Amino acid sequence: xxxxxxxxxxxxxxxxxxxxxxxxxxxxxxxxxxxxxxxxxxxxxxxxxxxxxxxxxxxxxxxxxxxxxxxxxxxxxxxxxxxxxxxxxxxxxxxxxxxxxxxxxxxxxxxxxxxxxxxxxxxxxxxxxxxxxxxxxxxxxxxxxxxxxxxxxxxxxxxxxxxxxxxxxxxxxxxxxxxxxxxxxxxxxxxxxxxxxxxxxxxxxxxxxxxxxxxxxxxxxxxxxxxxxxxxxxxxxxxxxxxxxxxxxxxxxxxxxxxxxxxxxxxxxxxxxxxxxxxxxxxxxxxxxxxxxxxxxxxxxxxxxxxxxxxxxxxxxxxxxxxxxxxxxxxxxxxxxxxxxxxxxxxxxxxxxxxxx
Amino acid sequence: xxxxxxxxxxxxxxxxxxxxxxxxxxxxxxxxxxxxxxxxxxxxxxxxxxxxxxxxxxxxxxxxxxxxxxxxxxxxxxxxxxxxxxxxxxxxxxxxxxxxxxxxxxxxxxxxxxxxxxxxxxxxxxxxxxxxxxxxxxxxxxxxxxxxxxxxxxxxxxxxxxxxxxxxxxxxxxxxxxxxxxxxxxxxxxxxxxxxxxxxxxxxxxxxxxxxxxxxxxxxxxxxxxxxxxxxxxxxxxxxxxxxxxxxxxxxxxxxxxxxxxxxxxxxxxxxxxxxxxxxxxxxxxxxxxxxxxxxxxxxxxxxxxxxxxxxxxxxxxxxxxxxxxxxxxxxxxxxxxxxxxxxxxxxxxxxxxxxx
DNA sequence: TTGTAAGCGTTATCAA
DNA sequence: TTGATAACGCTTACAA
Numbered sequence: 048x049x050x051x052x053x054x055x056x057x058x059x060x061x062x063x064x065x066x067x068x069x070x071x072x073x074x075x076x077x078x079x080x081x082x083x084x085x086x087x088x089x090x091x092x093x094x095x096x097x098x099x100x101x102x103x104x105x106x107x108x109x110x111x112x113x114x115x116x117x118x119x120x121x122x123x124x125x126x127x128x129x130x131x132x133x134x135x136x137x138x139x140x141x142x143x144x145x146x147x148x149x150x151x152x153x154x155x156x157x158x159x160x161x162x163x164x165x166x167x168x169x170x171x172x173x174x175x176x177x178x179x180x181x182x183x184x185x186x187x188x189x190x191x192x193x194x195x196x197x198x199x200x201x202x203x204x205x206x207x208x209x210x211x212x213x214x215x216x217x218x219x220x221x222x223x224x225x226x227x228x229x230x231x232x233x234x235x236x237x238x239x240x241x242x243x244x245x246x247x248x249x250x251x252x253x254x255x256x257x258x259x260x261x262x263x264x265x266x267x268x269x270x271x272x273x274x275x276x277x278x279x280x281x282x283x284x285x286x287x288x289x290x291x292x293x294x295x296x297x298x299x300x301x302x303x304x305x306x307x308x309x310x311x312x313x314x315x316x317x318x319x320x321x322x323x324x325x326x327x328x329x330x331x332x333x334x335x336x337x338x339x340x341x342x343x344x345x346x347x348x349x350x351x352x353x354x355x356x357x358x359x360x361x362x363x364x365x366x367x368x369x370x371x372x373x374x375x376x377x378x379x380x381x382x383x384x385x386x387x388x389x390x391x392x393x394x395x396x397x398x399x400x401x402x403x404x
Numbered sequence: 405x406x407x408x409x410x411x412x413x414x415x416x417x418x419x420x421x422x423x424x425x426x427x428x429x430x431x432x433x434x435x436x437x438x439x440x441x442x443x444x445x446x447x448x449x450x451x452x453x454x455x456x457x458x459x460x461x462x463x464x465x466x467x468x469x470x471x472x473x474x475x476x477x478x479x480x481x482x483x484x485x486x487x488x489x490x491x492x493x494x495x496x497x498x499x500x501x502x503x504x505x506x507x508x509x510x511x512x513x514x515x516x517x518x519x520x521x522x523x524x525x526x527x528x529x530x531x532x533x534x535x536x537x538x539x540x541x542x543x544x545x546x547x548x549x550x551x552x553x554x555x556x557x558x559x560x561x562x563x564x565x566x567x568x569x570x571x572x573x574x575x576x577x578x579x580x581x582x583x584x585x586x587x588x589x590x591x592x593x594x595x596x597x598x599x600x601x602x603x604x605x606x607x608x609x610x611x612x613x614x615x616x617x618x619x620x621x622x623x624x625x626x627x628x629x630x631x632x633x634x635x636x637x638x639x640x641x642x643x644x645x646x647x648x649x650x651x652x653x654x655x656x657x658x659x660x661x662x663x664x665x666x667x668x669x670x671x672x673x674x675x676x677x678x679x680x681x682x683x684x685x686x687x688x689x690x691x692x693x694x695x696x697x698x699x700x701x702x703x704x705x706x707x708x709x710x711x712x713x714x715x716x717x718x719x720x721x722x723x724x725x726x727x728x729x730x731x732x733x734x735x736x737x738x739x740x741x742x743x744x745x746x747x748x749x750x751x752x753x754x755x756x757x758x759x760x761x
Numbered sequence: 762t763t764g765t766a767a768g769c770g771t772t773a774t775c776a777a
Numbered sequence: 778t779t780g781a782t783a784a785c786g787c788t789t790a791c792a793a
Binding site: 114 | 787
Binding site for chain 3: 074116117118
């Protein structure tokens, strides 16, 4: 039995380049290349011989060489803020899925919601000569985005808008989602309604706050600025914000949290202070999470069609790569999923009290 | 103001190749190349001129061309079963982190626990000429793995063993984890202890079952085969398995579930049948989940050091790439996290009954 | 239908 | 210290 190779040097046993393969078949590389890419242009029996040799030797062409020659790569970049966030995990999965079915690979980068890391990631992807980039923009780095586009890299953003001119985007109607959440709280009878909003720098942060404000104003309620907290879409900020809200002389009876990570921070603060949901505080958040139905009480959320966002973003990109260069923005609709964390103010207290003894 | 480029053609405005850059500086490409890769080999003032031009033009070298010439790429492949599973998300994050800090990019592939998709992913990564591959092996595709290694691609597996000879691996002590979980159940007084195990084909499946059996035997308990269900690490299989277990004439009072996805399936079945945890059934699972502390009751689990597994796998890979070719396996220790889903048989029933009325 | 040869954008060898 | 030149493995005119 023959030994497998030890390590990092190239194998001698297999024909690993096209010219080796061609030589062993007494053909030119052009013919082998044609057999592989435009089989109809070679004689049937030649084709067969080539294919047989390819199979026998486990030959796979060198994608790097191919890319250099054709000035095209079969890879796209994907920049997310935090792969651990189920929202982005779903995006990665969807993008990987449609990319793979188009014969493309996905290079995933983590930007950690940090403009410099995003910039670095963009340039690295450019160096790798990706055909296109899908990203959740921090909003900075407009110059870089323009430069990459100038180099022929297609840019698609999802979740939020980068500010790049005439870009493609797969978005969700954040204003409407926030409106739905807020409307739901008011419909339950709440009047002391607070929010933990996202950063102003992001369209998602702004839009979700706007939807919240809209509804309160439409209902003729005065918007108490003490009830409007700012977070940065991370847990810790929401933990602090929720703590402040609960310490208010007149704490809110209902809370709208602008994303899933901040929901966790808020939940921690709420639990720590022994406030019961929904009897003492109703809570609704933007973004569903896979476990929202398993917690007690199950969480009312505004769910985004995450898979669909990812799929759409990828489809917009491949559409570009196929030559369609009309800028296109797709706005998807979020949906309110009523579960147990929202209720009329003061409701359901009995059970909770019993449980706490 | 100048217009940004429309789309897919190359920009004219910037000097985008090394020869253009060299020409504009009246230098040869060799000098520019040296300035960029071995700055100590060029005259200081030349270096400065080059660097200035690079900056002014936003020049980045073409990684594809560089790779072709040096026969090295700065990318590694990562094959996971399901990016949405928080276990794998954590791996992706950790691997991406250490790769980025080593100047490498990560190409992520989803294999969906499917041997053919894994094989395809392996070959695609080979085509992209990745320097190495980190994967959670399905256990099939040994031939492919050998072939890739023969081509000089470093292979590291995590979570489970591929069967590849002398491979690097970042693993967890699955037997010990399962032993800890089972020991915990017995210590609580359970004697009717069941498990939903993973597939025999995977080392994780086998080892976690072995740990379970070990402890029962060590305690002198007969292992009732009806209490040993097989799943495939997916939700649905565990849903079915849990349903069967709960329908047994003498249902178990405690259950050990072999991974986090199956935990969800089991939870669904348990909830559907109105069985209360932990009073009627104690449950402990392998794999922690980010939300384990938020559900009611909080879940007792055997937690894996996921980030550390990913980091270790990546470090093993880069160690190889730096020339160290002694095969190395790192086995990390899981830890039992006792939370609320396990209790002595029959305990805590009062509260649950009250809540159900 | 097949082969020859040039070239993609780098790096490495060798001379100057 | 710098430059000419070849080469990495492929594709693609063009010629045969």
